[in-house]
Amino acid sequence: MAFRTLLLVCCTAFAAARTEDPPRQKEPLELAVIVHPKNPVTKVTLAELRAYLKIEREYWPDRKRCDVYLPQSTTDEYDVLLQKIYRMSHKKLQKYWVRRLFSGEISAKPSYVPSAKAAGEQVAKGEGAISVVAAKDVPKGVNVLLIDGKKPGEEGYPLVAVPGKAEQEP
Amino acid sequence: MAGRILLLVLLPAALAVAQDDGARMDALEKENAELRQRVENLEGVQQAVASDVEDTAEGLGLNMVVKRGSVWGIFQLFGDTGVTYASPELPNRGEAFFFDGGIDLFFTARVGDHFQVLSETVFLSSIGTTSDSSKFDQERLWGAYKFSDLLQLKLGLEHGPISRWNNLYHHGKWLELTVTRPFLARFEGDGGILPMHEAGVEARGAIPFAKGRLTYVFFLSNGRGPQVTDVEEFSDHNDAKAITGGLGFEPMGTHPLWVAVFVRWDEIPPNAADPARLRSIGQIVTTLQVDYRGERIQVLSEVAFISGSDRTSSTDFDHVAAYFQVGYSLNDEWTPYFRFDIRDMDQGDPYYSPVNRDLDAYEIVGGVRFDFVENAAIKLEIGFGEREERDGGGVVSDRGYIRVGFQLSFVF
Numbered sequence: 261m262a263f264r265t266l267l268l269v270c271c272t273a274f275a276a277a278r279t280e281d282p283p284r285q286k287e288p289l290e291l292a293v294i295v296h297p298k299n300p301v302t303k304v305t306l307a308e309l310r311a312y313l314k315i316e317r318e319y320w321p322d323r324k325r326c327d328v329y330l331p332q333s334t335t336d337e338y339d340v341l342l343q344k345i346y347r348m349s350h351k352k353l354q355k356y357w358v359r360r361l362f363s364g365e366i367s368a369k370p371s372y373v374p375s376a377k378a379a380g381e382q383v384a385k386g387e388g389a390i391s392v393v394a395a396k397d398v399p400k401g402v403n404v405l406l407i408d409g410k411k412p413g414e415e416g417y418p419l420v421a422v423p424g425k426a427e428q429e430p
Numbered sequence: 431m432a433g434r435i436l437l438l439v440l441l442p443a444a445l446a447v448a449q450d451d452g453a454r455m456d457a458l459e460k461e462n463a464e465l466r467q468r469v470e471n472l473e474g475v476q477q478a479v480a481s482d483v484e485d486t487a488e489g490l491g492l493n494m495v496v497k498r499g500s501v502w503g504i505f506q507l508f509g510d511t512g513v514t515y516a517s518p519e520l521p522n523r524g525e526a527f528f529f530d531g532g533i534d535l536f537f538t539a540r541v542g543d544h545f546q547v548l549s550e551t552v553f554l555s556s557i558g559t560t561s562d563s564s565k566f567d568q569e570r571l572w573g574a575y576k577f578s579d580l581l582q583l584k585l586g587l588e589h590g591p592i593s594r595w596n597n598l599y600h601h602g603k604w605l606e607l608t609v610t611r612p613f614l615a616r617f618e619g620d621g622g623i624l625p626m627h628e629a630g631v632e633a634r635g636a637i638p639f640a641k642g643r644l645t646y647v648f649f650l651s652n653g654r655g656p657q658v659t660d661v662e663e664f665s666d667h668n669d670a671k672a673i674t675g676g677l678g679f680e681p682m683g684t685h686p687l688w689v690a691v692f693v694r695w696d697e698i699p700p701n702a703a704d705p706a707r708l709r710s711i712g713q714i715v716t717t718l719q720v721d722y723r724g725e726r727i728q729v730l731s732e733v734a735f736i737s738g739s740d741r742t743s744s745t746d747f748d749h750v751a752a753y754f755q756v757g758y759s760l761n762d763e764w765t766p767y768f769r770f771d772i773r774d775m776d777q778g779d780p781y782y783s784p785v786n787r788d789l790d791a792y793e794i795v796g797g798v799r800f801d802f803v804e805n806a807a808i809k810l811e812i813g814f815g816e817r818e819e820r821d822g823g824g825v826v827s828d829r830g831y832i833r834v835g836f837q838l839s840f841v842f
Contacts, residue, residue, distance in 0.1 A: 325543040
C-alpha cells in the first residue's frame, strides 16, 4: 500500500513537471518616438534618430537642446531600443554614457522615466524633449515622429522587435 | 418676576461668553490657516527637492546627478590600485611591488541649454628617486559655450586632441581597456613624447551629412615648455602659441568608426640652463587616429610623426610612434586584448635626449579585462619588449624586458 502511494505521488509529481508551460516567446513590440508639439521636426530617418538618442546630435534645428528621456532598463521598451537603436548591451551602454560624459563630448546623460505617462509629462513640459514609448501607450498632448517616412503600425516601420533578444547578445 | 431678573442677569453674561468664543474661534481659524500655509510650503519644498535629484537606479556607481532649476550637475569618482612586476627592475626598487594609482575627481555642470563647465582633479601617486609621493593636480578645468552642434567654444585647461587615447580616457583608468597607456599617449611626467595637457581656447563642431559626420577641432594653446616634462598650464615661456587643427570622419553605420588626422605646430622656447638649447625648436606633430567599436571587437590605433627643427644646431629630427590595440569581448564581463606599441626616435634630439626620450622602444602586450561588477574591473596583462638604454658614459645599448601588471580600477 505504501509503495503504491509512493508511486502515485511520484507519478503525479512527474506529470506536473512535464505539464509546466515552456517559457513563452514575447510578442513583437512597436515603439513610438514622441516629441513636444512645438518641435518643428516631424520626421527623421533611423540614422538621425540614432544620432539624437545617442546624443551625437544635441540640438534640434531650432537650436533647442534635445533632452533624452529613456524608459527604465527593466522594461521591454528599453530592450527594443537596445536592439534597434543602441546595438549594444545595457552594461556597454552605461559605459558608453560614462565615457562620453567624462571626455566632455556630452554635458548630461539621458534621464529615465518610469512609465509612458511620465514620458508624456516630460515631453509636454520641455520643448526639446524626446522620449520613446510603446506605440499602444502614446500619451495625449505629444507628437509622434515619422521614422523613415513611416508611422507606427505601417508596414516597414523600423522600431519593432521582440523584447528579450538584447540580453542574449554580447 | 424673579425669573425675569435672573434672565436679565444671565443674558449679558451669556452674550459676553458668546462674544469671547467667537473671538477665540476667529483666532483659531487664523492660526489654522497659517499652519495650513506652512504645511503647503513645506510640501512644495519637499517636492522640489525630490524632483531635483535624479533617479540613481540607472547609472553606474553612485551616479550622482543633481538637477536644480536650469543647472545639471554630475559628479563621478575614478580610482585604481594594483601590483606590478618588472624585470629588470626600476632603479632603486624591487622587481615586484604594490601601487596606488590615485583618485580622480570628476565634475561637470550644464547651465541652461548651451553653457557647460568641467573639472578633473587627480591625486596622483608618483615614484620618486628615493621616496614615493602623492600630489594634487588639476588636470582639466574649462568652460564651454555650445552654440549648436556646428560650433562649441571652449576656454581653459584641457587634454590635447593630438592623441585620441588622451581625449577618450584622460585619467579614468577604469575606462581604459588596458593597465598601461601606449608610448605616444603617456603623460609628460611619465615618459611621454607628445603634449597631453594644453591650456588655451578651442573651437570644435560636427557637420552632419548623408554619408556620416565630419568633425573639426581648432585649438590655440600656450604650447610646450623648455623641457619635455613641462606643462604650461598657468603661463607661457614665449609669445608663440601652439596651433592644433584636426578633421575627423565618422561614417554612418551601425557601429561607430572614427578616422581622423591632426596636425600641431609649436615653437618650443630655448632652455637657458642647457647650452645645446640656446635657440628655439620648431616642432610639427601629425597624428592619424582610428577608433572602431563593434559589438564584440574594438580597435584603437594611432600613428604620430614628430618633426623637430633645432635652431641652435640647425639640425632636423624625425620621430615616429605608433600602436595598434584590439580587444574582443567574449561577453559583458571578459575582454582579452592585444597591443603592439613602438617608438622609433632619432637619437640626439636636444629636446628629448636630456631625459632619454630620444631612445627607441617596442612592446608587445597581451592581457584580459574582467568586469566583475558594473562599475569595477580587474585587468591582468603581460608586456615584453626591448628598449634602448643610455649608460653614464652616453653609450646606448638594447635591453630586453618583461613586465606583468595587475590592476583593480573602479568608478563611483
